[in-house]
Amino acid sequence: MKNSHLDRRTKYSLQAIRTALFDLLESKELKHITVTDVCMLADVNRGTFYKYYEDVQDLFAKIELSVAEETCETIRKNCLENFSVQKLLSNILAIIIENKDFTRMLTKNPTETRFLREIISSFRPQLIETMPSNIPELTTEICDMYFDFILGGTVNLLLQWIKKDMALPASQMETLSIQFIHSVLGTKIYPLSNEN
Secondary structure, X not given: OHHHHHHHHHHHHHHHHHHHHHHHHOOOOHHHOOHHHHHHHHOOOHHHHHHHOOOHHHHHHHHHHHHHHHHHHHHHXXXXXXXXXXXXXXXXXXXXXXXXXXXXXXXXXXXXXXXXXXXXXXXXXXXXXXXXXXXXXXXXXXXXXXXXXXXXXXXXXXXXXXXXXXXXXXXXXXXXXXXXXXXXXXXXXXXXXXXX
């Protein structure tokens, strides 16, 4: 019985710490948030904080990694059979919308966009595989360079969408993202569902 109480208390403390970070990021950049700020708002002592995190950046990174892993697993379940870029983007956009507080937090730390990069990069083999099959003159090295360029552009496009409170509908963002990829490659290799 004692362990379940401790587990509940631990879960409560960890959730309070994460919520405090989200709340602080509404008014401060990550680099200006201190452990003391988080602990005061979460109503936990510094010892509790340091039991799980090295510093505020470590807290941010662990939250980001946790959500990225869950997101990738969800997308894998939904996308790997009959993989398509449109399905991948649709799933990413849905997850961004479902996790608005978390994704807004990403825009408060613009130098760290690992969350979106990790998700898109985890599907690198599937994305690269589709390039030479549609554009035979592309070498593996060129496909890698295109992928890195597309990754950076897509991540920045999504971050701008999040910063602007997701004002455009997700379906329009999906179309814009695919149009961006087509413009980079100079051809339409990822058809939109309404073009089929």
